[in-house]
Amino acid sequence: MLARELNLPLEKITLDEFDGKGPTYRVHVFDRGGKEILTREFTVSTIDRPYNGVMPEYEKVQVDTGWVRVEQGSAVLLNQRIATDIEEFWDHYHKETLPKVFQIVMSRSHGELRPDFAPPFDTLKIDIHMSEPNYELGIDKERISSLEALQEDTFYSTENFVNMMGDLEVGRAITYAGRIIPIVHASDDGKDGHVHIEFYAKPAGNPLVELTWTDAQGKRHERKRDLWVLQGPMQPRLIQARATAEGPESLTWLLPADYKDDKFEEWVGQEGEDQVVRGIFPVEQARGQLHWMEAMHAAGLYKDELAYPRLKRMAFEFELPLPLSAKIDAPAPRESAILNVNPPAHPRPMIADYKPKTVQWDEPISPDESASILAGLARHPGVNVYWMGRSYLGENLWAADVMLPSPAVLRSWAKETTLKASIVYSGRQHANEVSSTSHILKLGDQLVNDPALLKQVNVVLHPITNPDGAELSVQLAEITPNNMLHPGYHGALAADVSTGQTDFDPVYPESRTRRQLLETWLPDAFLNPHGYPSHEWVQPFSEYSGWVQTRQGANNGRTWWIPRGWFTSLTYLRDDQHPYSEKVTYELRDRIVEAERGVPGLLDLENRMNARYERFGQRWQPENMQQPIVNGIRIYMALKGTGGGRGGAGAPAPGSGGVGGISPDVTWDSGYTEAPDETAHGDYMKLMASAGLAFDRVHLEYLAKAKLRINRTEREQGGRVTFRIERLRPNLPASETEPPRRETATEQRP
Numbered sequence: 001m002l003a004r005e006l007n008l009p010l011e012k013i014t015l016d017e018f019d020g021k022g023p024t025y026r027v028h029v030f031d032r033g034g035k036e037i038l039t040r041e042f043t044v045s046t047i048d049r050p051y052n053g054v055m056p057e058y059e060k061v062q063v064d065t066g067w068v069r070v071e072q073g074s075a076v077l078l079n080q081r082i083a084t085d086i087e088e089f090w091d092h093y094h095k096e097t098l099p100k101v102f103q104i105v106m107s108r109s110h111g112e113l114r115p116d117f118a119p120p121f122d123t124l125k126i127d128i129h130m131s132e133p134n135y136e137l138g139i140d141k142e143r144i145s146s147l148e149a150l151q152e153d154t155f156y157s158t159e160n161f162v163n164m165m166g167d168l169e170v171g172r173a174i175t176y177a178g179r180i181i182p183i184v185h186a187s188d189d190g191k192d193g194h195v196h197i198e199f200y201a202k203p204a205g206n207p208l209v210e211l212t213w214t215d216a217q218g219k220r221h222e223r224k225r226d227l228w229v230l231q232g233p234m235q236p237r238l239i240q241a242r243a244t245a246e247g248p249e250s251l252t253w254l255l256p257a258d259y260k261d262d263k264f265e266e267w268v269g270q271e272g273e274d275q276v277v278r279g280i281f282p283v284e285q286a287r288g289q290l291h292w293m294e295a296m297h298a299a300g301l302y303k304d305e306l307a308y309p310r311l312k313r314m315a316f317e318f319e320l321p322l323p324l325s326a327k328i329d330a331p332a333p334r335e336s337a338i339l340n341v342n343p344p345a346h347p348r349p350m351i352a353d354y355k356p357k358t359v360q361w362d363e364p365i366s367p368d369e370s371a372s373i374l375a376g377l378a379r380h381p382g383v384n385v386y387w388m389g390r391s392y393l394g395e396n397l398w399a400a401d402v403m404l405p406s407p408a409v410l411r412s413w414a415k416e417t418t419l420k421a422s423i424v425y426s427g428r429q430h431a432n433e434v435s436s437t438s439h440i441l442k443l444g445d446q447l448v449n450d451p452a453l454l455k456q457v458n459v460v461l462h463p464i465t466n467p468d469g470a471e472l473s474v475q476l477a478e479i480t481p482n483n484m485l486h487p488g489y490h491g492a493l494a495a496d497v498s499t500g501q502t503d504f505d506p507v508y509p510e511s512r513t514r515r516q517l518l519e520t521w522l523p524d525a526f527l528n529p530h531g532y533p534s535h536e537w538v539q540p541f542s543e544y545s546g547w548v549q550t551r552q553g554a555n556n557g558r559t560w561w562i563p564r565g566w567f568t569s570l571t572y573l574r575d576d577q578h579p580y581s582e583k584v585t586y587e588l589r590d591r592i593v594e595a596e597r598g599v600p601g602l603l604d605l606e607n608r609m610n611a612r613y614e615r616f617g618q619r620w621q622p623e624n625m626q627q628p629i630v631n632g633i634r635i636y637m638a639l640k641g642t643g644g645g646r647g648g649a650g651a652p653a654p655g656s657g658g659v660g661g662i663s664p665d666v667t668w669d670s671g672y673t674e675a676p677d678e679t680a681h682g683d684y685m686k687l688m689a690s691a692g693l694a695f696d697r698v699h700l701e702y703l704a705k706a707k708l709r710i711n712r713t714e715r716e717q718g719g720r721v722t723f724r725i726e727r728l729r730p731n732l733p734a735s736e737t738e739p740p741r742r743e744t745a746t747e748q749r750p
Contacts, residue, residue: 053094109205303345381405395467431469433531439692567634574641706731
């Protein structure tokens with residue numbers, strides 16, 4: 001900015017730091033001959049205040065404040081602090097709002113806050129109108145906006161406040177905090193600020209059934225039962241299915257039970273009620289639940305729950321423990337129950353319900369628009385778009401398999417991924433990182449119009465992993481399109497949608513979709529594109545950077561202060577069980593660099609952002625802010641690979657980007673990207689999406705052109721012939737030769 005305003009070469013302006021308790025800034029100006037012609041100093045006015053008003057002992061932070069000083073000659077007439085408007089709001093929020101939230105949450109839970117019953121409240125919505133600086137700097141996407149900074153700080157400090165409540169009350173953080181929605185509006189220049197806060201508590205601290213009635217004698221009765229999370233092996237197993245030509249007609253499930261009869265009153269006299277309710281599952285209770293489910297259906301309640309088209313009934317077999325008198329190898333006794341199934345009141349969503357649209361690059365794509373684009377792709381032969389359920393807030397979840405057309409009515413995923421390589425693109429985990437949905441859908445559009453790459457590869461598109469956050473971020477972008485919009489980053493309850501992704505029944509239903517895709521396809525490649533702020537990230541009441549909340553990670557957290565262009569990371573396994581890992585990774589690296597350099601405008605952006613990252617970041621904190629630049633493109637790679645071991649036990653998949661449960665022996669190519677796309681629009685969105693699309697195509701083209709390693713064997717033994725088809729992984733680069741395979745006497749390889 002100085003170079004531009006003063007018309008000076010950038011190298012003529014240098015920064016340095018000085019010790020001592022002097023001013024915040026000191027400026028020296030020299031003429032051409034080196035003579036100092038100006039010296040000025042400026043000290044930022046600050047105060048120390050508690051990080052959190054409810055728990056002030058947690059941490060102290062230094063905060064910028066307003067000040068007025070009036071002098072007449074040598075006399076100081078006035079010298080005092082003047083709190084800024086955002087400080088006035090912050091004082092109220094921490095002295096009035098959050099203490100009330102704390103009191104209500106604790107009263108609802110009767111002083112016994114439990115993470116099992118998260119979230120502790122429903123919604124905290126803050127609607128902010130203020131007159132504040134809010135303008136662009138003319139340097140890429142850099143801007144001055146205390147309103148955006150306030151939105152960021154309100155969201156993250158409130159989320160951390162709930163975590164602190166958990167630490168204080170139960171000794172561990174509460175992961176699912178609740179809906180936290182700070183909304184800031186464009187600056188109301190010259191007008192008094194006003195903030196509207198809405199808080200919605202839960203009716204009770206935990207799920208419960210409460211019945212009250214008056215008997216014939218006029219006596220009032222009350223019965224209450226807390227509904228705790230059941231513990232133990234509660235996952236049902238399908239043991240029988242009956243089907244007609246139209247589809248399944250009945251299903252039978254097996255699950256363990258502890259007792260036949262429900263003797264609750266007797267049990268609570270012998271063991272604590274918590275242990276009884278949480279740990280004991282009697283068959284009588286299950287039958288009662290099924291009975292009342294049917295009764296509620298008959299009364300017109302929950303007509304879409306446990307309701308399925310064509311399915312007439314579901315049977316349940318409950319396996320009980322062996323009686324003490326039974327032999328150890330005797331079959332376990334079973335009890336049964338039946339639920340008559342009705343069709344749902346509302347049919348399951350179908351992709352054909354959406355009006356088809358084409359992919360656009362200009363604005364963030366909402367969940368509905370994404371579904372409409374998938375509806376357009378579904379019109380092409382070989383594209384199968386399917387519904388994967390609903391999110392926590394009821395948004396539809398969609399994925400699409402993009403393959404070559406087939407005359408088959410049914411296609412086996414197991415066969416498809418054995419005879420071809422498979423790749424899964426799963427985007428928008430953090431939903432304000434908007435460009436991934438655009439380039440994943442753009443890739444699908446390219447493939448249906450030019451399917452040559454599908455001859456050797458199956459492609460799975462999962463454009464939006466976090467539809468609740470995506471819907472919120474799109475709505476917020478209509479108000480403040482250039483803000484980072486981190487309230488839409490996580491899922492509905494301020495927890496990442498990756499939380500619980502390995503759970504059988506996660507809090508967020510959307511958390512299971514990635515696991516389902518990975519387990520179904522066992523893909524060769526899994527790509528998880530991400531984004532991050534397109535401009536400097538500021539949180540004014542959290543020690544500027546906001547990372548006081550994660551103390552141990554403070555230094556690493558600061559690496560995200562300043563944009564550093566588009567980048568990715570790669571790693572490889574360095575052991576004798578994965579001899580090709582290093583070769584494949586370096587070939588992918590070289591292809592990524594070549595592809596990204598070919599994206600119009602990207603290299604110029606990389607050079608500018610990397611130069612600023614060095615000038616304002618790496619120079620002062622080199623231990624955390626590295627510059628791993630490969631021919632102009634930032635790619636993070638360890639100096640050597642990681643250990644894997646046979647079977648990949650305990651080893652992460654290279655570049656898996658924090659997605660757990662991926663074996664490097666199966667999914668040998670997994671990675672993520674970071675694009676400075678919070679929040680991208682117009683030509684800048686097209687640039688970010690183009691960089692992501694280039695990355696997508698590198699991995700796809702490698703799979704499409706590398707050597708498939710399919711072995712077909714025929715074995716005769718005991719008068720039977722067994723045919724076996726297997727595909728070894730990874731696909732080999734064109735320069736590599738398949739190692740010799742040892743054959744047995746009865747094995748023939750055509």
